[in-house]
Amino acid sequence: MTALVIRGGHLIDPAAGVDSLKDILLKDGRVAEIAAPGKLKQANGAVGPELQIIDATGLTIAPGLVDIHVHLREPGQGYKETIATGTAAAAAGGFTSVAAMPNTRPVNDSPEITRWMQAPERGATIRVFPIAAATRGSKGETINDYAALKSAGAVAVTDDGSPILKDSIMRETLAAAARVGLSVIQHAEDTRLTQGASMNAGPVAFKLGLRGMPTEAESGIVERDIRLVTELRDTRVHLHVAHTSTAAALLAVRQARRSGLRVTCEVAPHHFLLTEEHVGLYNTNAKMNPPLRSAADRDAMIEAILDGVVDAIATDHAPHAIHEKEVEFEHAPNGITGLETALGLSLRWLHKEWKMPLGRVLSLLSAQPAALLGLKGRGTLAVGSFADVVIFDPKAEWTYRARDTKSKSRNTPFDGWTMQGKVRWTISEGRIAYDSAS
Amino acid sequence: MNPAATPARRQIHPPPAPASPFPYNPGSLLSASDLSLDGIGHILARAAALENQDPLTRARILAKRRVALLFYESSTRTRTSFELAAKALGADTTLVSSLSSSIEKGETLKDTGLTLRALGAEAIILRHNSSGAAWLLEAETRLPVLNAGDGMHEHPTQALLDLRTILAHLDPTTKTCHPERAKRVEGSASSLHEITAETLAGVTVSITGDILHSRVARSNMLLLPRLGAHVVLCGPKELLPEIAAHVGPGISIERNFETALRQSQAVMMLRIQAERLAGLQLDLEQYKADYQLTGQRLAAQAPEAIVMHPGPIIRGLEVTAGVADGVQSVILEQVRNGVAIRMAVVERALLPGNKQGDRA
Numbered sequence: 001m002t003a004l005v006i007r008g009g010h011l012i013d014p015a016a017g018v019d020s021l022k023d024i025l026l027k028d029g030r031v032a033e034i035a036a037p038g039k040l041k042q043a044n045g046a047v048g049p050e051l052q053i054i055d056a057t058g059l060t061i062a063p064g065l066v067d068i069h070v071h072l073r074e075p076g077q078g079y080k081e082t083i084a085t086g087t088a089a090a091a092a093g094g095f096t097s098v099a100a101m102p103n104t105r106p107v108n109d110s111p112e113i114t115r116w117m118q119a120p121e122r123g124a125t126i127r128v129f130p131i132a133a134a135t136r137g138s139k140g141e142t143i144n145d146y147a148a149l150k151s152a153g154a155v156a157v158t159d160d161g162s163p164i165l166k167d168s169i170m171r172e173t174l175a176a177a178a179r180v181g182l183s184v185i186q187h188a189e190d191t192r193l194t195q196g197a198s199m200n201a202g203p204v205a206f207k208l209g210l211r212g213m214p215t216e217a218e219s220g221i222v223e224r225d226i227r228l229v230t231e232l233r234d235t236r237v238h239l240h241v242a243h244t245s246t247a248a249a250l251l252a253v254r255q256a257r258r259s260g261l262r263v264t265c266e267v268a269p270h271h272f273l274l275t276e277e278h279v280g281l282y283n284t285n286a287k288m289n290p291p292l293r294s295a296a297d298r299d300a301m302i303e304a305i306l307d308g309v310v311d312a313i314a315t316d317h318a319p320h321a322i323h324e325k326e327v328e329f330e331h332a333p334n335g336i337t338g339l340e341t342a343l344g345l346s347l348r349w350l351h352k353e354w355k356m357p358l359g360r361v362l363s364l365l366s367a368q369p370a371a372l373l374g375l376k377g378r379g380t381l382a383v384g385s386f387a388d389v390v391i392f393d394p395k396a397e398w399t400y401r402a403r404d405t406k407s408k409s410r411n412t413p414f415d416g417w418t419m420q421g422k423v424r425w426t427i428s429e430g431r432i433a434y435d436s437a438s
Numbered sequence: 439m440n441p442a443a444t445p446a447r448r449q450i451h452p453p454p455a456p457a458s459p460f461p462y463n464p465g466s467l468l469s470a471s472d473l474s475l476d477g478i479g480h481i482l483a484r485a486a487a488l489e490n491q492d493p494l495t496r497a498r499i500l501a502k503r504r505v506a507l508l509f510y511e512s513s514t515r516t517r518t519s520f521e522l523a524a525k526a527l528g529a530d531t532t533l534v535s536s537l538s539s540s541i542e543k544g545e546t547l548k549d550t551g552l553t554l555r556a557l558g559a560e561a562i563i564l565r566h567n568s569s570g571a572a573w574l575l576e577a578e579t580r581l582p583v584l585n586a587g588d589g590m591h592e593h594p595t596q597a598l599l600d601l602r603t604i605l606a607h608l609d610p611t612t613k614t615c616h617p618e619r620a621k622r623v624e625g626s627a628s629s630l631h632e633i634t635a636e637t638l639a640g641v642t643v644s645i646t647g648d649i650l651h652s653r654v655a656r657s658n659m660l661l662l663p664r665l666g667a668h669v670v671l672c673g674p675k676e677l678l679p680e681i682a683a684h685v686g687p688g689i690s691i692e693r694n695f696e697t698a699l700r701q702s703q704a705v706m707m708l709r710i711q712a713e714r715l716a717g718l719q720l721d722l723e724q725y726k727a728d729y730q731l732t733g734q735r736l737a738a739q740a741p742e743a744i745v746m747h748p749g750p751i752i753r754g755l756e757v758t759a760g761v762a763d764g765v766q767s768v769i770l771e772q773v774r775n776g777v778a779i780r781m782a783v784v785e786r787a788l789l790p791g792n793k794q795g796d797r798a
Contacts (some may be wrong), residue, residue, distance in 0.1 A: 196716055203684040209569035209591030209656060211716070277455040282570030295452075301451055326548050328568035330589075354450060406770065417453075 002050060002098045003027045004430060008037065009056025009391060013063055014363035015371075015380035024061065026387035029429040034383060056391050059424055063381050064096025064126070064388030065343060066369040068156075069185075069242055069266060069314035071335065072098070074122065076105025081319040081408045084123035086339070089317070089407035091426040091434035093340040096126045096388035097370065097378050098317075101160045102133040109133035110142050111152035118153050126428040127388070129155040129375065131185065134173045138162045143172055146180045155373045158185035161243060161289075163221060165191065171228045178236040179349065183373060185240045188221035188249060189213070189290065198330045200291040204276040210330060213291055219248035226256045226263055240372065241265040243316050245290035247300035254309050264372050266314040269338060269345045270413065272301040278413060284325040284332035287414045288318065305364070306356060312369035315342045319409030337412045341400055343392070344419025352420055358394065387430035396422035448681050460573055465561065465582030465787035468572050470594040470661040478661075479633035482602055484782035485775075493526065496781075501528035503788050506559035508550065508575075510536040510566045511588075515773055516586050516596070520563050523780035529788070532559070547571060551579040561787040564588070590651050595783055596748050598655035599775040601665070603768055604643065604704050605631045606775075607744050613640040615703040615744050617766045639666035644698040646672040646729055647708030647756050651715070654748040655708060656685065663665035663688025672698035673729060675710060676718055677710070695729050699739035706746040707731050707756045722755070729768055731757045736766060744768045 006028040011022035011034070023040045025033040033042050067090065073081040083100075090098050100117060102108035108117065114130045122128070132154035136142040140159060149157065157177050163186060164170045171185075177184045194213040199205050201212025220240055229239050244250055244265045256263040270288065275295045279286045286292060304310045318335025325332050346365060350356040370379025377385045400419050402410035426434035461468055472482070488496060505524045509517055518531070524531045536542065536556065541550060547566070554562055561582040564572050569589030576583040587593040607615040610631055631637055643662055649655045649671050659669055659682075669689045671682055683691050692698040699705060710720065731745065745757070745766045753759045764768060 015573070029603045206650075206679065206681045207656070207685050209589050209653060273453055275452075275455070280455065281458055281460050281573045298452065299450060302452070323546075327546060328566070328574060329570045330568050349453070 002343070002388070002430060004052045004054065004427070005040065006054045006056050006061055006389065006391065009059045009061040011061045011381065012359050012362055013381045014359045015063070015367035016382045019359055021213070022061070024381065024389070026389070026430045030065065031381050031383050031385045031387055032427050034381070041344045047120060048371050054391065054425060058393065059391050060358070060394045061381075061389060061391050063366040064426060064428065065365045066097040066375065067095050067315050067317065067339065067342070068099040068312060068369045068373055069268075070098045070100055070317040070339065071103065071319065071414050072100045072128065073160060073319060074104060075116065077262050080321055081124075083117060083128060083407045084125070085406060086317070086319070087124040087126045087128060089337070089339045089405060091125045091428065092232045092423065094343045094390035094392060094423045094426055095201060096390070096426060096428045096433065097129060097131045097340060097375060098126065098339075099131050099155055099373060102158065103133055103138065103161045106136045107133045108136065109136050111148045111348050113209040114149055114152040114154050123363045125433040126426070129153070129373070131156045131158055131160075133157065134159045134164060134177075134184065135169065140164045140169055143169070143176055145175050146182055149184055150180050154182070155375065156183040156185050156240070158187065158242070160185065163187050163189050163191065167224065167228065171232065174228055174239065175232055177236050178232075178238070181236065181374070183238040183240050185242050186221065186225055187242045188218045188225070190217040190220050193217040193220075197331075198287060199279055200276045200293045202276060202294055203303065204279065208279070211274065215246040215248055215293065218290055219252060222249040222252045226252055226261065229256070229261050229263060230259070235262065238262045238264070243268050243271065243290055243314065244310070245271045245293050245297060246300070247297050248305045250300055250309060257309070261348050264311040265309070266312040266369070267301050267305060267310045268314060268316045269342050270336060272298065272305060273345060274298065274413065283413065284327070284329055285336060287334055288316065288331050288336050289334035297315045302354065305350060308355060310364065311372055313342060313346060313364045314369065315339055319407050320411050321409060325411050333428065335409050335411065337405065337409055339407065340405060340421065341412065341414045341417070343421055343423065344400060345414065345417070346360060347394065347421035348419055368370070387427060389425070389427040390423060391425040391427070392421050392423045394421050396420070398422050460576065462576055462580050463582045465790045466576050466584070467594050467783055468576060468583060468585045469592050470597045470657040471593070475633050475635065477494070478598070478601070480634065480785065481598060481779065481782045482605070484785060485602060485778040487716065488527070488781040488785065489778040496526055497528035499527045499785060500524070500788055503529045503560055504524060504558045504564065505529045505531050505561050505784060505788070506554045507531060507533045507563045507567070508554065509533065510541065510571070511587070513565055513586070515776060516565060519773070519776040520584070520586060520780050520784070523777050524784045526777070526781055527785060528749065529784065532564075547575055548578040551575045551581070555581055561784070584783055584787055587653050589653065591653050592657045593653040594657050594661070595776070595779055596654050597661040598783070599772055599779040599796055600658055600706070600746060600748070601661060602775045602779055603746060603772045604638070604641070604744070606771070607768065608641065609639075614742065615641070616742065617744050617768065635664065635666055637660060637665040640702050641666070642668045642670055642701045643704040643706060644670040644692070644702040645706045645708065646695060646731070647677065648710045649673055649678040649708065651677070651711040652708050658706070659685050659689050670698050670701060674725065676720060694734065696739050699735060699743070702740050702743050704746055705731065705736075705740055705743045708748070709750060709752050709756055724753065729760050730755065733758060733760045733764065735745050736761055736764070748773055749773070
């Protein structure tokens with residue numbers, strides 16, 4: 001039996017409606033007791049070598065963060081990231097659960113790979129939830145065996161990066177996933193409209209001489225998918241729109257929700273903070289897909305987050321080796337890292353700058369994404385939940401340095417940015433996964 | 439359509455985009471917008487002075503300095519004129535082209551640039567098929583990099599030689615261009631035309647054709663309006679999107695070729711870049727009917743204008759042979775001006791002590 005007491009901290013657990021000073025006892029990987037300061041019953045008699053005490057005076061205690069969109073690159077691309085390094089970066093960022101996308105080499109379209117990713121040999125410091133490919137090889141043609149994938153541990157299906165364009169296949173995917181209770185995540189991009197494009201279509205792309213991705217490439221697929229969900233008339237169907245970047249796509253999600261459909265969406269920090277102007281003069285660390293959009297689209301992301309239309313903040317952590325990004329802009333791979341900067345940026349901008357209550361910001365980073373993918377016992381610190389905790393100094397301002405990253409890659413546009421909220425400890429199922437002092 | 443267009447209920451102050459670190463090297467010429475008006479004036483003055491200098495004296499300016507020409511795309515005019523310009527100043531040049539080098543074996547632009555630097559290259563002249571390649575090369579090598587055309591993006595020396603050509607035909611008092619005014623440029627061009635924000639005030643330059651894929655158009659759109667010119671872009675929607683007018687001030691779009699011609703003192707025609715159309719289907723017969731510069735159109739709409747073309751010309755497509763060879767054509771003068779401008783730009787790259795091209 002191992003036990004851990006967190007004392008003196010301010011607990012914010014939005015899902016449980018807690019926002020006050022609390023002591024917490026973690027035991028056997030679960031939350032065993034929560035009490036007013038100094039009032040823990042079970043801990044009183046148990047002082048000994050097996051009881052570890054964390055002094056969280058002046059710090060905020062919250063449910064460990066949940067990122068439902070990361071690329072851990074294993075199997076197949078360990079030079080960019082491994083499950084061990086990716087989860088170490090996640091823990092440093094306050095995350096205790098990540099959902100890993102299936103665009104690995106080979107594509108995770110089988111129960112074997114799904115289990116391989118969760119095996120202890122991978123060295124994950126926090127919990128990894130695989131998201132399996134929706135179709136074989138993510139080629140958009142043959143539906144995978146979702147029941148088998150689910151029992152192997154997959155929490156959703158997607159062909160992320162290779163969106164399902166055929167209406168019939170997408171309809172079948174939505175229906176089949178609903179039958180086994182899995183969500184379908186769509187990277188909404190009509191790739192017929194984005195051939196050879198490397199940034200948002202618009203005046204900046206024109207000026208830089210780059211081919212642009214029109215916003216319709218995203219919103220068109222979101223609208224198509226919502227139409228398919230409507231036609232299926234099955235309340236179990238859950239469509240989740242990944243990394244929403246356009247005002248038009250958000251509008252479609254808003255309307256779908258108003259019609260009572262189970263359609264959710266996530267927004268990445270770079271899409272609520274940056275615009276196409278941040279591409280500057282061909283900064284490949286500002287190249288990702290979907291691309292940075294116009295200021296109007298970015299403002300729509302902020303509005304939708306503040307309004308509650310957005311269900312989750314997800315990073316789309318997409319590590320790439322330095323040499324892959326040191327090339328001509330149009331040849332550079334899409335994606336940026338994000339696990340270590342999501343909390344610091346969210347607190348710095350959503351909370352401090354745009355006055356979103358701390359509890360709501362944390363909810364977007366934990367309770368809501370956990371609920372969205374049905375991760376039971378995650379995203380909350382109610383008694384009986386997993387002992388997934390982040391302890392951070394909410395007031396601390398610090399500067400992010402990409403060279404200090406725990407990730408194998410450092411392709412971030414946020415190098416040198418001011419962050420707010422410094423993670424002190426991250427605890428995953430009762431074990432300390434990150435300690436800023438060590 | 440756009441929900442963001444509704445008035446924001448909250449005051450949102452988002453993080454600003456960072457300032458550009460480019461150019462790292464004061465000798466670089468990456469974009470036409472890197473140059474201040476004084477810098478442009480200095481380059482024009484040096485071009486005129488170098489052109490008229492005794493060749494033996496001139497060849498001592500950069501004697502035995504090393505300049506590399508790195509060409510990932512085929513080129514006749516730009517490559518030859520850069521090479522002749524560097525040699526005229528006494529520099530040793532070496533040409534690396536993508537088809538006869540380790541680039542074929544997969545060497546990256548970064549490694550090729552670092553290799554050239556290790557071989558002693560003091561400046562690199564880069565022609566590349568990817569937009570932004572010159573910025574990448576400069577960031578990685580920190581050498582003076584002269585952008586000799588990057589993808590669909592920019593071709594700043596072409597804009598400078600186009601400017602020199604326009605000025606040679608410009609009557610500074612009436613602000614009109616005359617084909618006959620094709621004087622041998624004597625003395626300094628800038629003694630004729632002081633370079634200010636008013637130098638080209640009242641002058642309209644039309645650029646017609648494949649604007650979308652044209653780096654020549656983009657560099658001219660950035661350069662000429664800063665001297666007061668009005669740039670009129672003309673072409674069909676497929677080759678000229680509406681957003682082109684947003685590149686900067688002093689730019690407008692005119693879809694009707696006759697209307698564009700009527701306003702123009704200088705008529706710049708562009709080739710359709712078949713290699714960059716990327717699946718775009720274009721009805722060439724319709725294009726010619728609407729936008730080909732014929733002798734008849736020219737005589738009817740712009741009988742006094744100069745006719746320019748950056749080359750290569752596809753005779754019988756964007757211009758007729760008669761217009762290309764006609765009295766209003768200054769196309770070969772542009773080519774000749776290319777050598778003078780590139781002498782000035784290569785000199786500026788390697789003699790940073792001479793502040794010929796102050797940054798903007």
